[in-house]
Amino acid sequence: MSALARKALSALTLSYDTDESKMPPHVLLAHQNYTTTLPDPSVLTPPEGSKVLLHSCCAPCSGAMIHEMSRMGLGVSVLFYNPNIHPYAEYLIRKEENVKFCEKLSIPFIDLDNGKDYDQKKWFALAKGMEGDAERGNRCTMCFDMRMMRTAAYAKENGFDVIATTNATSRWKDTEQVDGTAQAAADRFGLEYWRGAWKSDRLTLLKYQISAGERFYKQEYCGCSYSLRDSNLWREKEGIGKIKIGGEEAGLGSRWFTDAEVDAEEENQDVVDSFFADANAVADKVEEGNNRRDAWKVLKGDELKSLYEERKKGDHGGKGLNNW
Template sequence: MTTFERPELTPPGGEKKVLLHSCCAPCSGEVMEAMLASGIDYTIFFYNPNIHPDREYLLRKDENIRFADQHGVPFVDADYDKENWFARAKGMEWEPERGIRCTMCFDMRFERTALYAHEHGFPVMTSSLGISRWKDMNQINGCGQRAVAPYQGLSYWEYNWRKGGGSNRMIEISKREEFYQQEYCGCVYSLRDTNRHRREVGRPQIEIGKLYYKKDDLD
Protein backbone atom coordinates (compact mmCIF):
# COMPACT_ATOMS: atom_id res chain seq x y z
CA MET A 1 0.00 0.00 0.00
CA THR A 2 1.29 3.44 -0.92
CA THR A 3 1.72 5.97 1.90
CA PHE A 4 0.57 9.53 1.22
CA GLU A 5 1.03 12.67 3.26
CA ARG A 6 -2.18 14.66 3.34
CA PRO A 7 -2.08 18.46 3.11
CA GLU A 8 -3.46 20.48 6.03
CA LEU A 9 -6.98 21.60 5.18
CA THR A 10 -8.40 25.03 5.95
CA PRO A 11 -12.08 25.67 5.12
CA PRO A 12 -13.16 29.16 3.97
CA GLY A 13 -12.79 31.80 6.67
CA GLY A 14 -10.82 29.40 8.83
CA GLU A 15 -14.08 27.77 9.93
CA LYS A 16 -13.93 24.33 11.53
CA LYS A 17 -17.57 23.28 11.15
CA VAL A 18 -18.56 21.89 7.74
CA LEU A 19 -21.59 20.16 6.22
CA LEU A 20 -20.36 17.55 3.74
CA HIS A 21 -22.74 16.49 0.99
CA SER A 22 -21.82 12.88 0.30
CA CYS A 23 -22.78 10.94 -2.81
CA CYS A 24 -21.33 7.56 -1.76
CA ALA A 25 -18.72 5.93 0.45
CA PRO A 26 -16.01 5.48 -2.23
CA CYS A 27 -16.06 9.17 -3.15
CA SER A 28 -16.41 10.48 0.40
CA GLY A 29 -13.96 8.13 2.14
CA GLU A 30 -10.86 10.22 1.40
CA VAL A 31 -12.72 13.50 1.98
CA MET A 32 -13.90 12.25 5.37
CA GLU A 33 -10.50 11.02 6.51
CA ALA A 34 -8.76 14.15 5.23
CA MET A 35 -11.10 16.42 7.19
CA LEU A 36 -10.73 14.30 10.32
CA ALA A 37 -6.94 14.51 9.99
CA SER A 38 -7.20 18.32 9.89
CA GLY A 39 -9.43 18.49 12.97
CA ILE A 40 -12.51 19.67 11.07
CA ASP A 41 -15.86 19.12 12.78
CA TYR A 42 -18.15 17.93 10.01
CA THR A 43 -21.46 16.22 9.45
CA ILE A 44 -22.44 14.13 6.43
CA PHE A 45 -25.59 15.10 4.55
CA PHE A 46 -26.84 12.29 2.32
CA TYR A 47 -29.36 13.59 -0.19
CA ASN A 48 -29.16 11.83 -3.55
CA PRO A 49 -32.63 11.40 -5.10
CA ASN A 50 -31.00 10.73 -8.46
CA ILE A 51 -29.81 7.25 -7.49
CA HIS A 52 -31.87 4.51 -9.13
CA PRO A 53 -33.16 1.87 -8.56
CA ASP A 54 -33.99 1.62 -4.85
CA ARG A 55 -31.57 -1.26 -4.29
CA GLU A 56 -28.67 0.76 -5.67
CA TYR A 57 -29.68 3.73 -3.52
CA LEU A 58 -29.75 1.65 -0.35
CA LEU A 59 -26.42 -0.05 -1.11
CA ARG A 60 -24.69 3.30 -1.54
CA LYS A 61 -26.33 4.86 1.50
CA ASP A 62 -25.71 1.91 3.81
CA GLU A 63 -22.02 1.78 2.87
CA ASN A 64 -21.73 5.48 3.68
CA ILE A 65 -23.50 5.03 7.03
CA ARG A 66 -21.17 2.13 7.90
CA PHE A 67 -18.07 4.22 7.26
CA ALA A 68 -19.47 7.25 9.11
CA ASP A 69 -20.29 5.10 12.14
CA GLN A 70 -16.79 3.67 12.04
CA HIS A 71 -15.36 7.17 12.44
CA GLY A 72 -18.03 8.53 14.75
CA VAL A 73 -19.18 11.10 12.19
CA PRO A 74 -22.79 12.39 12.38
CA PHE A 75 -24.87 11.28 9.40
CA VAL A 76 -28.01 13.07 8.19
CA ASP A 77 -30.19 10.76 6.12
CA ALA A 78 -32.32 13.12 4.02
CA ASP A 79 -35.50 12.08 2.23
CA TYR A 80 -35.09 10.08 -0.97
CA ASP A 81 -37.49 12.36 -2.88
CA LYS A 82 -37.04 10.55 -6.20
CA GLU A 83 -40.39 11.69 -7.63
CA ASN A 84 -39.22 15.30 -7.39
CA TRP A 85 -35.96 14.41 -9.14
CA PHE A 86 -37.76 12.73 -12.05
CA ALA A 87 -40.08 15.73 -12.36
CA ARG A 88 -37.11 18.09 -12.60
CA ALA A 89 -35.35 15.80 -15.10
CA LYS A 90 -38.35 15.74 -17.44
CA GLY A 91 -37.29 16.74 -20.96
CA MET A 92 -33.61 16.03 -20.19
CA GLU A 93 -33.79 12.25 -20.46
CA TRP A 94 -31.44 12.10 -23.46
CA GLU A 95 -28.96 14.76 -22.40
CA PRO A 96 -25.33 13.56 -22.19
CA GLU A 97 -23.34 13.09 -19.01
CA ARG A 98 -21.91 16.40 -17.72
CA GLY A 99 -24.69 18.23 -19.57
CA ILE A 100 -27.70 20.20 -18.36
CA ARG A 101 -29.32 17.20 -16.67
CA CYS A 102 -26.27 16.83 -14.42
CA THR A 103 -26.33 20.55 -13.67
CA MET A 104 -29.98 20.23 -12.65
CA CYS A 105 -29.11 17.23 -10.49
CA PHE A 106 -26.25 18.97 -8.68
CA ASP A 107 -28.37 22.09 -8.22
CA MET A 108 -31.18 20.09 -6.65
CA ARG A 109 -28.93 18.20 -4.24
CA PHE A 110 -26.92 21.27 -3.25
CA GLU A 111 -29.99 23.46 -2.76
CA ARG A 112 -31.25 21.00 -0.17
CA THR A 113 -27.82 20.77 1.43
CA ALA A 114 -27.50 24.55 1.64
CA LEU A 115 -30.95 24.87 3.23
CA TYR A 116 -30.01 22.34 5.90
CA ALA A 117 -26.69 24.10 6.51
CA HIS A 118 -28.47 27.44 6.90
CA GLU A 119 -31.11 26.03 9.26
CA HIS A 120 -28.60 24.17 11.44
CA GLY A 121 -25.79 26.70 11.80
CA PHE A 122 -23.16 25.38 9.41
CA PRO A 123 -20.99 28.22 8.02
CA VAL A 124 -19.46 26.05 5.27
CA MET A 125 -20.70 23.28 2.97
CA THR A 126 -18.84 21.17 0.46
CA SER A 127 -19.29 17.92 -1.49
CA SER A 128 -17.42 14.73 -2.23
CA LEU A 129 -18.74 14.74 -5.82
CA GLY A 130 -15.69 16.57 -7.16
CA ILE A 131 -13.19 13.85 -6.25
CA SER A 132 -14.43 11.67 -9.10
CA ARG A 133 -12.49 12.03 -12.34
CA TRP A 134 -15.79 11.52 -14.19
CA LYS A 135 -17.17 14.79 -12.88
CA ASP A 136 -16.63 18.35 -14.16
CA MET A 137 -15.15 20.32 -11.25
CA ASN A 138 -16.23 23.69 -12.66
CA GLN A 139 -19.78 22.43 -13.10
CA ILE A 140 -19.92 21.19 -9.50
CA ASN A 141 -18.40 24.37 -8.07
CA GLY A 142 -20.82 26.54 -10.01
CA CYS A 143 -23.76 24.59 -8.59
CA GLY A 144 -22.31 24.87 -5.10
CA GLN A 145 -21.91 28.63 -5.35
CA ARG A 146 -25.47 29.06 -6.62
CA ALA A 147 -26.78 26.97 -3.75
CA VAL A 148 -25.20 29.08 -1.01
CA ALA A 149 -25.89 32.47 -2.64
CA PRO A 150 -29.29 33.04 -0.93
CA TYR A 151 -27.83 32.53 2.56
CA GLN A 152 -25.73 35.21 4.18
CA GLY A 153 -22.79 33.76 6.06
CA LEU A 154 -22.80 30.41 4.24
CA SER A 155 -19.84 29.52 2.01
CA TYR A 156 -19.27 26.73 -0.49
CA TRP A 157 -15.80 25.20 -0.16
CA GLU A 158 -14.33 24.70 -3.63
CA TYR A 159 -11.51 22.43 -2.56
CA ASN A 160 -10.02 20.11 -5.21
CA TRP A 161 -10.10 16.77 -3.40
CA ARG A 162 -8.26 15.07 -6.27
CA LYS A 163 -4.99 16.93 -5.74
CA GLY A 164 -2.11 15.90 -3.50
CA GLY A 165 -2.76 12.20 -4.02
CA GLY A 166 -6.44 12.42 -3.08
CA SER A 167 -7.64 10.35 -6.03
CA ASN A 168 -5.18 7.56 -5.23
CA ARG A 169 -6.12 7.59 -1.55
CA MET A 170 -9.79 7.39 -2.53
CA ILE A 171 -9.13 4.08 -4.31
CA GLU A 172 -6.91 2.73 -1.54
CA ILE A 173 -9.53 3.49 1.13
CA SER A 174 -12.20 1.85 -1.03
CA LYS A 175 -10.11 -1.30 -1.33
CA ARG A 176 -9.16 -1.29 2.34
CA GLU A 177 -12.82 -0.98 3.38
CA GLU A 178 -14.09 -3.21 0.54
CA PHE A 179 -16.73 -0.68 -0.40
CA TYR A 180 -19.50 -1.46 -2.83
CA GLN A 181 -18.20 -0.40 -6.27
CA GLN A 182 -20.95 1.26 -8.27
CA GLU A 183 -20.54 1.02 -12.02
CA TYR A 184 -22.51 4.07 -13.18
CA CYS A 185 -23.13 7.63 -12.04
CA GLY A 186 -26.37 6.80 -10.29
CA CYS A 187 -29.43 7.89 -12.26
CA VAL A 188 -31.58 5.67 -14.44
CA TYR A 189 -30.39 7.47 -17.58
CA SER A 190 -26.75 6.89 -16.68
CA LEU A 191 -27.55 3.20 -16.11
CA ARG A 192 -29.29 3.05 -19.50
CA ASP A 193 -26.43 4.72 -21.36
CA THR A 194 -23.71 2.72 -19.59
CA ASN A 195 -25.45 -0.55 -20.44
CA ARG A 196 -25.94 0.58 -24.03
CA HIS A 197 -22.21 1.28 -24.33
CA ARG A 198 -21.41 -2.09 -22.82
CA ARG A 199 -23.59 -3.84 -25.36
CA GLU A 200 -21.82 -1.99 -28.16
CA VAL A 201 -18.38 -3.12 -26.99
CA GLY A 202 -19.41 -6.62 -26.00
CA ARG A 203 -19.25 -6.21 -22.24
CA PRO A 204 -21.81 -7.74 -19.83
CA GLN A 205 -24.60 -5.60 -18.44
CA ILE A 206 -24.34 -4.05 -14.97
CA GLU A 207 -25.44 -6.33 -12.13
CA ILE A 208 -26.48 -4.20 -9.16
CA GLY A 209 -24.99 -5.32 -5.86
CA LYS A 210 -22.36 -7.57 -7.37
CA LEU A 211 -19.08 -5.63 -7.59
CA TYR A 212 -17.03 -4.71 -4.50
CA TYR A 213 -13.52 -3.38 -4.05
CA LYS A 214 -11.11 -6.00 -2.67
CA LYS A 215 -8.32 -5.71 -0.12
CA ASP A 216 -6.37 -8.24 -2.14
CA ASP A 217 -6.01 -5.63 -4.90
CA LEU A 218 -3.98 -3.28 -2.68
CA ASP A 219 -0.37 -2.78 -3.80
Protein backbone atom coordinates in the same frame (compact mmCIF):
# COMPACT_ATOMS: atom_id res chain seq x y z
CA MET B 1 1.63 4.15 -13.77
CA SER B 2 3.64 7.35 -13.80
CA ALA B 3 6.75 7.85 -11.68
CA LEU B 4 4.84 10.48 -9.73
CA ALA B 5 2.06 8.06 -8.98
CA ARG B 6 4.49 5.33 -7.90
CA LYS B 7 6.24 7.76 -5.59
CA ALA B 8 2.94 8.80 -4.10
CA LEU B 9 1.86 5.23 -3.54
CA SER B 10 5.11 4.28 -1.87
CA ALA B 11 4.85 7.34 0.37
CA LEU B 12 1.43 6.31 1.60
CA THR B 13 1.79 3.71 4.30
CA LEU B 14 -0.64 0.91 3.72
CA SER B 15 -1.51 0.42 7.36
CA TYR B 16 -5.12 1.33 7.16
CA ASP B 17 -6.59 -1.75 8.78
CA THR B 18 -4.06 -2.51 11.45
CA ASP B 19 -5.15 -1.00 14.76
CA GLU B 20 -8.63 0.23 14.14
CA SER B 21 -10.11 -1.34 17.24
CA LYS B 22 -7.76 0.62 19.49
CA MET B 23 -8.36 4.02 17.96
CA PRO B 24 -10.78 6.59 19.32
CA PRO B 25 -13.53 6.39 16.73
CA HIS B 26 -14.03 10.12 16.25
CA VAL B 27 -10.42 10.55 15.13
CA LEU B 28 -9.92 7.15 13.56
CA LEU B 29 -9.08 8.32 10.07
CA ALA B 30 -6.98 11.26 11.18
CA HIS B 31 -4.89 8.96 13.40
CA GLN B 32 -4.21 6.45 10.72
CA ASN B 33 -0.67 6.35 9.61
CA TYR B 34 -0.71 7.98 6.22
CA THR B 35 2.59 9.70 5.61
CA THR B 36 2.00 12.27 2.95
CA THR B 37 5.58 13.17 2.17
CA LEU B 38 4.73 14.00 -1.42
CA PRO B 39 4.28 17.75 -1.57
CA ASP B 40 0.70 18.52 -2.35
CA PRO B 41 0.77 21.32 -4.92
CA SER B 42 -2.55 22.64 -3.77
CA VAL B 43 -3.00 23.07 -0.06
CA LEU B 44 -6.49 22.36 1.15
CA THR B 45 -7.38 25.44 3.09
CA PRO B 46 -10.79 25.48 4.69
CA PRO B 47 -12.75 28.69 4.43
CA GLU B 48 -13.59 30.67 7.53
CA GLY B 49 -15.71 28.70 9.94
CA SER B 50 -15.15 25.22 11.22
CA LYS B 51 -18.51 23.51 11.17
CA VAL B 52 -18.58 21.69 7.86
CA LEU B 53 -21.51 19.92 6.26
CA LEU B 54 -20.26 17.46 3.66
CA HIS B 55 -22.78 16.36 1.06
CA SER B 56 -21.90 12.76 0.21
CA CYS B 57 -22.91 10.80 -2.89
CA CYS B 58 -21.40 7.52 -1.67
CA ALA B 59 -18.88 6.03 0.75
CA PRO B 60 -15.91 5.69 -1.66
CA CYS B 61 -16.05 9.37 -2.63
CA SER B 62 -16.34 10.48 1.00
CA GLY B 63 -13.33 8.66 2.51
CA ALA B 64 -10.48 11.00 1.59
CA MET B 65 -12.49 14.15 2.25
CA ILE B 66 -13.51 12.95 5.70
CA HIS B 67 -9.92 11.98 6.39
CA GLU B 68 -8.59 15.41 5.46
CA MET B 69 -11.24 17.29 7.37
CA SER B 70 -10.71 15.14 10.46
CA ARG B 71 -6.95 15.61 10.19
CA MET B 72 -7.49 19.38 10.28
CA GLY B 73 -9.55 19.03 13.41
CA LEU B 74 -12.71 20.27 11.77
CA GLY B 75 -16.10 19.18 12.98
CA VAL B 76 -17.63 17.47 9.97
CA SER B 77 -21.07 15.99 9.49
CA VAL B 78 -22.10 13.96 6.46
CA LEU B 79 -25.38 14.62 4.71
CA PHE B 80 -26.88 12.09 2.30
CA TYR B 81 -29.39 13.46 -0.17
CA ASN B 82 -29.27 11.70 -3.56
CA PRO B 83 -32.71 11.14 -5.07
CA ASN B 84 -30.98 10.76 -8.44
CA ILE B 85 -29.81 7.23 -7.61
CA HIS B 86 -31.85 4.58 -9.39
CA PRO B 87 -33.06 1.92 -8.85
CA TYR B 88 -33.96 2.03 -5.21
CA ALA B 89 -31.92 -1.12 -4.49
CA GLU B 90 -28.75 0.63 -5.66
CA TYR B 91 -29.71 3.73 -3.70
CA LEU B 92 -30.02 1.68 -0.52
CA ILE B 93 -26.70 -0.08 -1.09
CA ARG B 94 -24.82 3.20 -1.57
CA LYS B 95 -26.53 4.80 1.39
CA GLU B 96 -26.03 1.88 3.76
CA GLU B 97 -22.35 1.73 2.86
CA ASN B 98 -22.04 5.40 3.76
CA VAL B 99 -24.02 4.93 7.00
CA LYS B 100 -21.74 2.09 8.13
CA PHE B 101 -18.60 4.08 7.38
CA CYS B 102 -19.79 7.11 9.34
CA GLU B 103 -20.98 4.97 12.23
CA LYS B 104 -17.56 3.38 12.40
CA LEU B 105 -15.99 6.83 12.72
CA SER B 106 -18.74 8.24 14.94
CA ILE B 107 -19.29 10.99 12.40
CA PRO B 108 -22.83 12.35 12.36
CA PHE B 109 -24.75 11.05 9.35
CA ILE B 110 -27.76 13.06 8.27
CA ASP B 111 -30.17 11.13 6.11
CA LEU B 112 -32.61 13.59 4.60
CA ASP B 113 -34.58 10.82 2.95
CA ASN B 114 -34.82 8.77 6.11
CA GLY B 115 -36.53 5.99 4.21
CA LYS B 116 -39.71 8.03 3.84
CA ASP B 117 -39.03 10.77 1.37
CA TYR B 118 -36.87 9.41 -1.38
CA ASP B 119 -37.77 12.45 -3.54
CA GLN B 120 -37.27 10.52 -6.73
CA LYS B 121 -40.55 11.72 -8.28
CA LYS B 122 -39.36 15.25 -7.81
CA TRP B 123 -36.00 14.40 -9.39
CA PHE B 124 -37.65 12.85 -12.46
CA ALA B 125 -39.96 15.86 -12.78
CA LEU B 126 -36.97 18.19 -12.78
CA ALA B 127 -35.15 16.00 -15.33
CA LYS B 128 -38.07 16.13 -17.76
CA GLY B 129 -36.90 17.17 -21.22
CA MET B 130 -33.27 16.33 -20.38
CA GLU B 131 -33.57 12.55 -20.49
CA GLY B 132 -31.33 12.30 -23.56
CA ASP B 133 -28.56 14.60 -22.35
CA ALA B 134 -25.08 13.19 -22.07
CA GLU B 135 -23.39 13.15 -18.68
CA ARG B 136 -22.01 16.59 -17.77
CA GLY B 137 -24.90 18.21 -19.65
CA ASN B 138 -27.85 20.22 -18.40
CA ARG B 139 -29.43 17.27 -16.60
CA CYS B 140 -26.35 16.97 -14.43
CA THR B 141 -26.41 20.69 -13.65
CA MET B 142 -29.99 20.24 -12.45
CA CYS B 143 -28.99 17.14 -10.50
CA PHE B 144 -26.17 18.94 -8.67
CA ASP B 145 -28.35 22.02 -8.16
CA MET B 146 -31.12 20.02 -6.55
CA ARG B 147 -28.81 18.23 -4.15
CA MET B 148 -26.69 21.24 -3.25
CA MET B 149 -29.65 23.53 -2.68
CA ARG B 150 -31.10 21.01 -0.25
CA THR B 151 -27.72 20.63 1.42
CA ALA B 152 -27.28 24.39 1.79
CA ALA B 153 -30.80 24.84 3.13
CA TYR B 154 -30.15 22.20 5.77
CA ALA B 155 -26.80 23.75 6.63
CA LYS B 156 -28.37 27.15 7.12
CA GLU B 157 -31.16 25.80 9.30
CA ASN B 158 -28.74 23.85 11.46
CA GLY B 159 -25.87 26.25 12.11
CA PHE B 160 -23.23 25.01 9.65
CA ASP B 161 -20.81 27.60 8.22
CA VAL B 162 -19.37 25.67 5.33
CA ILE B 163 -20.65 23.17 2.77
CA ALA B 164 -18.65 20.78 0.60
CA THR B 165 -19.51 17.90 -1.71
CA THR B 166 -17.93 14.56 -2.57
CA ASN B 167 -18.96 15.10 -6.18
CA ALA B 168 -15.83 17.26 -6.32
CA THR B 169 -13.56 14.21 -5.94
CA SER B 170 -14.40 12.43 -9.19
CA ARG B 171 -12.72 13.03 -12.50
CA TRP B 172 -15.89 11.77 -14.13
CA LYS B 173 -17.48 14.99 -12.96
CA ASP B 174 -16.93 18.42 -14.46
CA THR B 175 -15.25 20.49 -11.75
CA GLU B 176 -16.71 23.78 -12.92
CA GLN B 177 -20.19 22.30 -13.01
CA VAL B 178 -19.89 20.81 -9.52
CA ASP B 179 -18.26 23.87 -7.99
CA GLY B 180 -20.57 26.28 -9.80
CA THR B 181 -23.75 24.66 -8.53
CA ALA B 182 -22.39 24.28 -4.99
CA GLN B 183 -21.17 27.88 -4.91
CA ALA B 184 -24.56 29.13 -6.09
CA ALA B 185 -26.29 27.15 -3.34
CA ALA B 186 -23.88 28.46 -0.71
CA ASP B 187 -24.33 32.05 -1.91
CA ARG B 188 -28.09 31.74 -1.78
CA PHE B 189 -28.00 30.73 1.87
CA GLY B 190 -25.12 32.95 2.98
CA LEU B 191 -22.64 30.09 3.49
CA GLU B 192 -19.10 29.29 2.40
CA TYR B 193 -18.50 26.62 -0.22
CA TRP B 194 -15.22 24.78 0.24
CA ARG B 195 -13.50 24.56 -3.12
CA GLY B 196 -10.52 22.28 -2.70
CA ALA B 197 -8.02 20.32 -4.75
CA TRP B 198 -9.97 17.17 -4.08
CA LYS B 199 -8.81 15.50 -7.29
CA SER B 200 -5.09 15.84 -6.58
CA ASP B 201 -2.99 12.69 -7.00
CA ARG B 202 -2.42 12.51 -3.25
CA LEU B 203 -6.10 12.57 -2.40
CA THR B 204 -6.99 10.23 -5.23
CA LEU B 205 -4.57 7.68 -3.82
CA LEU B 206 -5.89 8.21 -0.35
CA LYS B 207 -9.40 7.69 -1.64
CA TYR B 208 -8.41 4.37 -3.17
CA GLN B 209 -6.56 3.28 -0.05
CA ILE B 210 -9.54 3.94 2.15
CA SER B 211 -11.92 2.32 -0.33
CA ALA B 212 -9.78 -0.81 -0.51
CA GLY B 213 -9.22 -0.83 3.25
CA GLU B 214 -12.95 -0.65 3.84
CA ARG B 215 -13.72 -2.96 0.90
CA PHE B 216 -16.37 -0.60 -0.35
CA TYR B 217 -18.97 -1.59 -2.94
CA LYS B 218 -17.79 -0.48 -6.39
CA GLN B 219 -20.62 1.10 -8.29
CA GLU B 220 -20.66 0.79 -12.07
CA TYR B 221 -22.43 3.94 -13.21
CA CYS B 222 -23.01 7.50 -12.08
CA GLY B 223 -26.41 7.00 -10.48
CA CYS B 224 -29.55 8.00 -12.37
CA SER B 225 -31.63 5.77 -14.61
CA TYR B 226 -30.33 7.60 -17.69
CA SER B 227 -26.69 6.99 -16.81
CA LEU B 228 -27.61 3.34 -16.16
CA ARG B 229 -29.32 3.16 -19.55
CA ASP B 230 -26.41 4.71 -21.46
CA SER B 231 -23.78 2.61 -19.74
CA ASN B 232 -25.74 -0.54 -20.51
CA LEU B 233 -26.25 0.43 -24.15
CA TRP B 234 -22.54 0.92 -24.47
CA ARG B 235 -21.91 -2.48 -22.91
CA GLU B 236 -24.48 -4.14 -25.12
CA LYS B 237 -22.76 -2.78 -28.19
CA GLU B 238 -19.47 -4.20 -26.99
CA GLY B 239 -20.78 -7.54 -25.78
CA ILE B 240 -19.94 -6.74 -22.17
CA GLY B 241 -22.16 -7.96 -19.36
CA LYS B 242 -24.81 -5.62 -18.07
CA ILE B 243 -24.33 -3.58 -14.93
CA LYS B 244 -25.25 -5.55 -11.86
CA ILE B 245 -27.04 -3.97 -8.94
CA GLY B 246 -25.73 -5.48 -5.71
CA GLY B 247 -24.73 -9.13 -5.43
CA GLU B 248 -21.26 -10.59 -5.22
CA GLU B 249 -20.25 -9.98 -8.81
CA ALA B 250 -20.06 -6.84 -10.90
CA GLY B 251 -20.94 -6.75 -14.58
CA LEU B 252 -17.36 -5.68 -15.30
CA GLY B 253 -14.30 -5.75 -13.04
CA SER B 254 -14.50 -6.43 -9.33
CA ARG B 255 -17.52 -5.93 -7.08
CA TRP B 256 -15.48 -4.44 -4.24
CA PHE B 257 -12.52 -2.11 -3.89
CA THR B 258 -9.72 -4.41 -2.83
CA ASP B 259 -6.37 -3.07 -3.98
CA ALA B 260 -5.52 0.62 -3.95
CA GLU B 261 -2.86 0.41 -6.61
CA VAL B 262 -4.85 -1.76 -9.00
CA ASP B 263 -7.99 0.27 -8.47
CA ALA B 264 -6.09 3.52 -9.02
CA GLU B 265 -4.69 2.13 -12.24
CA GLU B 266 -8.01 0.93 -13.52
CA GLU B 267 -8.81 4.14 -15.30
CA ASN B 268 -7.04 7.18 -16.49
CA GLN B 269 -7.84 10.65 -17.74
CA ASP B 270 -7.61 9.59 -21.38
CA VAL B 271 -10.33 7.00 -20.85
CA VAL B 272 -12.56 9.56 -19.15
CA ASP B 273 -12.02 12.04 -21.97
CA SER B 274 -12.76 9.39 -24.61
CA PHE B 275 -15.92 8.31 -22.87
CA PHE B 276 -17.31 11.82 -22.83
CA ALA B 277 -16.39 12.45 -26.44
CA ASP B 278 -18.42 9.36 -27.42
CA ALA B 279 -21.29 10.10 -25.05
CA ASN B 280 -21.60 13.60 -26.47
CA ALA B 281 -21.56 12.23 -30.02
CA VAL B 282 -24.44 9.89 -29.16
CA ALA B 283 -26.42 12.69 -27.53
CA ASP B 284 -26.04 14.76 -30.71
CA LYS B 285 -27.22 11.88 -32.88
CA VAL B 286 -30.25 11.32 -30.67
CA GLU B 287 -31.09 15.01 -30.88
CA GLU B 288 -30.96 14.70 -34.66
CA GLY B 289 -33.67 12.06 -34.42
CA ASN B 290 -31.64 8.84 -34.36
CA ASN B 291 -32.55 5.90 -32.19
CA ARG B 292 -30.33 5.83 -29.10
CA ARG B 293 -29.27 2.21 -29.48
CA ASP B 294 -28.42 2.76 -33.15
CA ALA B 295 -26.51 5.91 -32.25
CA TRP B 296 -24.19 3.90 -30.05
CA LYS B 297 -23.80 1.29 -32.80
CA VAL B 298 -22.61 3.73 -35.42
CA LEU B 299 -19.76 4.88 -33.23
CA LYS B 300 -16.43 3.33 -34.01
CA GLY B 301 -16.70 -0.06 -32.37
CA ASP B 302 -13.00 -0.78 -32.17
CA GLU B 303 -12.29 2.41 -30.30
CA LEU B 304 -15.06 1.75 -27.83
CA LYS B 305 -13.89 -1.78 -27.34
CA SER B 306 -10.34 -0.79 -26.58
CA LEU B 307 -11.64 1.88 -24.28
CA TYR B 308 -13.57 -0.67 -22.26
CA GLU B 309 -10.67 -3.07 -22.23
CA GLU B 310 -8.60 -0.36 -20.61
CA ARG B 311 -11.17 -0.14 -17.89
CA LYS B 312 -10.60 -3.72 -16.90
CA LYS B 313 -8.11 -4.49 -14.21
CA GLY B 314 -4.71 -5.61 -15.29
CA ASP B 315 -1.46 -4.40 -16.68
CA HIS B 316 -2.63 -2.10 -19.41
CA GLY B 317 0.06 0.49 -18.90
CA GLY B 318 -2.09 2.97 -17.03
CA LYS B 319 -1.56 6.52 -18.08
CA GLY B 320 -2.05 8.17 -14.73
CA LEU B 321 -4.32 8.25 -11.78
CA ASN B 322 -8.03 8.38 -11.92
CA ASN B 323 -11.05 7.83 -9.81
CA TRP B 324 -14.73 7.19 -10.35
